[in-house]
Amino acid sequence: MGYTFFTPKDKVSEETKKEIADFLFEHLDQFGDEHKYIIKCINFALDDKKKFGGFILVSREEGKITGAVIINKTGMGGYIPENILVYIAVHKDCRGKGLGKELMIKTFDQAEGDIKLHVEPENPARFLYEKLGFTSKYLEMRWTR
Numbered sequence: 850m851g852y853t854f855f856t857p858k859d860k861v862s863e864e865t866k867k868e869i870a871d872f873l874f875e876h877l878d879q880f881g882d883e884h885k886y887i888i889k890c891i892n893f894a895l896d897d898k899k900k901f902g903g904f905i906l907v908s909r910e911e912g913k914i915t916g917a918v919i920i921n922k923t924g925m926g927g928y929i930p931e932n933i934l935v936y937i938a939v940h941k942d943c944r945g946k947g948l949g950k951e952l953m954i955k956t957f958d959q960a961e962g963d964i965k966l967h968v969e970p971e972n973p974a975r976f977l978y979e980k981l982g983f984t985s986k987y988l989e990m991r992w993t994r
Contacts, residue, residue, distance in 0.1 A: 850908055850909070850910050850915065850948075851908070851909050851910075852906060852907070852908050852909075852955060853906070853907050853909070854904055854905070854906055854959060855894075855895060855904060855905040855906075855907070856895070856902070856904045857894075857895050857896060857897030857902040857903075857904075858897065859895070861895055861905075866888065866891050866892070866895075867888075868914065869891060869905060869907060869914070869917055869919075870884055870887040870888045870891055871884075872914040872917055872938065872940075873887050873917055873919075873936050873938050874887055876938040876939065876940055876941060877936065877938045880969060880972055881936075881938075887936065890919050890921065890935050890936065891905065891919060893921050894919050894920065894921050894935075901921070901922035901923065901924040902921075902922050903919065903920045903921040903922045903932070904919075904920050904959055904960075905917065905918065905919050905920075906918040906920075906952060906955055906956055906959065908948065908951075908952060910943075913940075914940065915939065915940045915943045915948060916937075916938065916939045916940065916943065916948050916949070916952045917936065917937070917938055917952075918934065918936065918937045918952050918953075918956050919934075919935045919936040919937075920932050920933070920934055920935070920956060920959075920960055920964070921933050921935050926962050926963075929965070930962065930963035930964055930965040931960075931961060931962025931963055931964075932960045932961075932962055932963065932964045932965070933964070933965050933966065934956065934964055934965070934966040935966075937949065937952060937953070937956075937966075937974070939952070949974065949977055950977060950980075950981070953977070953978075953981055954981075957981075966978065966983065967989060
């Protein structure tokens, strides 16, 4: 298994961005977003000019993506965690083998500052996040226009 971190310092091709977005779109299952929003998140994470940036972690086996994580920096350290884990997905054929935990640990090692994430109560990944030390400090509420 090989791992690659992409940061705003890297020149990531549009083809690679699309490959990551396609993977996430397919493997996030019912917890995912529209493809165009995944691409928008990727571009935010890799933007070194206008936004706060972030990073992307991709795992591969035999050239194929087996897992991916996207972290966006919030720019709000101190009162909101410095990072938000926007997407994490593991290939359907690789689930239950510890890859999700490994991706999270590598993400912790790479991130500067605290990390927050949103998880739906029925998402089975919630239990992994709790085992790794995430706590539920707030109930998120949204007002949508």
